[in-house]
Amino acid sequence: MKDTVLTMRNIDKSFPGVRALRNVDFTLCKGEIHALMGENGAGKSTLIKVLTGVYLKDAGEIHIEGIDKPIHIKAPQEAQKLGISTVYQEITLCPNLTVAENLFIGRTNDVFVDWKKNNSRAENILKGLGISAKPTQQLSNCSIAVQQMVAIARAVDMECKVLILDEPTSSLDEQEVAKLFALMRELRDRGVGIIFVTHFLDQVYQLCDKITVLRNGELVGEYQIKELPKVELVAKMMGKELEVLAEIQNEAQSIRGDSKAVIIETEELSSVSGIKPFNFTSYKGEVTGFAGLLGSGRSECVRAIFGADKVTGGKLRIKGENVNITSPIKAMKKGIGYLSEDRKRDGIIGDLSVRENLILALQVMKGFFKPFTNAQSQAFADEYIKLLGIKTPSADTPINSLSGGNQQKVILARWLLTHPDYLILDEPTRGIDIGTKVEIQKLVLKLASEGMSITFISSEIEEMLRTCSRLIVMRDLYVVGELQGEDMTQNRIMHTIAGSVS
């Protein structure tokens, strides 16, 4: 057994109303690459933030090699001093400085700096790690992969014992990923313990030695990579034991098939987001779903259809007619609605009132010179506040001050108001209470029975099984399968996601 470099025991962390971590243990050995896996909200980033001193833990102990007592990390700088370094998904270096400057900035208290010496030192470090960058090169001129490697080099040079890589590969292409992996293996061989957070399953199996799985803030377990087949990993992340999965009856099945009018059809559609060309058809009155892990390209597919990401190839047909959608407004005018994934960032207009948020999409479709009168927009607001049971003091209340579920209902009302033929709901139930979730699911089925074609995306498989009659399964930006009817079971979905035949 190798020496452990870091142990975390019984870590607890609560936020108001949420228990983010409960009794989580984590052990990292010298010279291993350890994947930290879990679905959205499983507590991965909270654990990382506790470790790096961004959050203070509520309870539990952290030990690090070389110090006998439990350590208490109160700030990111302290974590760095203890030898815990983090490289985040977004580059946190200074793009306007040179590579060498980035390597050494903030690490010296000297007033005078001998940059000549530093440059040659930087060259040694870069050479030693096989990074192809010149010390005097400006960082922004390097590729993103190199920038990331410089960030890693900086961490390594600070004599880190624990290196945390948080989603480092999400903005890299395949060659760059290969380079990064080579660097990570090099560091592993030098004895650095690496924690690797990612949502790409294949990369975990290429690179890692061990996997720790979290779910809902609790530890599911620690596994040797060889002992955990992909399917089981997916099952563990989703919280389903393969053997005991009860088949959930799909109530939506009856709706399917009574009409075969095609609403949306894509042919080899691809966009700048990097999704691979996909084919997809949606019929009138049908609820389809895109299943897959976070980052597998679910949202990117529908964003391409809606014109939110620039389309780079392929065809899109709406009701059999070839259309060229270059912006959301064109999609809206063709009868497509899109409730975006990130409500805070892409959905609500924070300071505007519930009423203004509600009418926005329809108002934009109507045109700049034709504003609704106050009476008209108030009537819309009253109608939908009542229809969806939105809890708000008045229609004039800023949407900011509503609860998440009610904000989501307002955004949903915004799109219902446009009476789309095809409505895309991207994670409409994330972060909202169970009652509202069920209401939204019911509403989706009701709308479909009235003839609307709907695409429903959710991280919760049960929810998809309950509402969808056909599932498109995605992995690592590819569509890897399409399931319907009897094939739509949790088992099959997980096998398809994992890429194995069952």
Add this chain to the structure above:
Amino acid sequence: MSRNSNRLDTDRSVSVYNAIVKHSLFIPIAFLVFLLLLNIFINPSFLIISLGRDSNNNPVLVGNLINILSNATELVILAIGMTLVTSSSRGQDISVGATVAIVGGVIMRVLCGSETQPTELHAPIIVALLLGCLAGMACGAFNGILVAKFNIQPMVATLILFTAGRSIGSMAMGGLKPKSAASFGYYGNFIPGFPIPTPILITIAVILVTVIALKKTNLGLYTRSVGINDKASSLNGLNPARIKFLTFVILGLCVGIAGFVQSSRVQTVNPYTIVPSIEMDVILAVALGGNSLGGGKFRMSGSIIGAYTIQTLTSMLTTLNVNTNAVPVFKAVIIIILVAIQSPVFKSFFGNKAAFSRLTAGKGKERG
């Protein structure tokens, strides 16, 4: 009994007091009123408006208030445009003073040709106005493209015209400083026979057009949406770049009108000294109106009140015979106070005070 009803009255007055204090226009209006009262205190005849005669024996209204209303014209018009730019682009246009110089230069060139003291206008005034507005809108479009298309911070983008504008204005007049025929002066002073200063009429017209535009189009909704959350706005079918561009062009139009009024006041334009540092006054007017300079929500009425507040302050300092060189210092001090009062820190302190007074009122009831 009487004590009881007294208490009820205090309760009601506390809630009315709170409603007034909480209103977003309370501080701007209160400060304007305070300044006006201060003016009356300094000069009891401050409010008096009388009918006088100008040098051509035409009836004209005279008085301090009239002067303030008339002199504030450029500030008010520019503040309207600046409010929209601030809202949509989350930044400010600092080139408005310099572009007024460009507009002035264009208007003078159109009216005077290459003569320095023509006895007749070289072109109808409407042509000068339209070309002036066009020049202003072209400058606005230039700024707008830099901000909306190239994503340059508004203050950096407009720094270009801020630096070059006054020289461009001088070049537009061919390096001359012509003085146009007197009839051009009607628009910055009086139309013969009509006693109300023309700038006041122009202000009223511009405000009316603004009110109608905000009512009859979605300008307000779109600019606020884009300013608050441009990502979400674009997913709702808006084109944030186009809307930012539009607000800059509208500000350009405002610059055109303001430049027209300003050059008409003395019928001549010195591009290097015309409306000195007005950009700062305009931005302040927007801020004094209770609008966030960080963009998003705005209140047009606030900006207009802010513009009049600044003009009142300036004219008060002049009446007090404050040394011209010292005026900016006094202005700065007063503005610091005013901006501090409106800061969230101070407001929450005030809010606590109100809560505290309510608390003590409640305690009094229990004791009784």
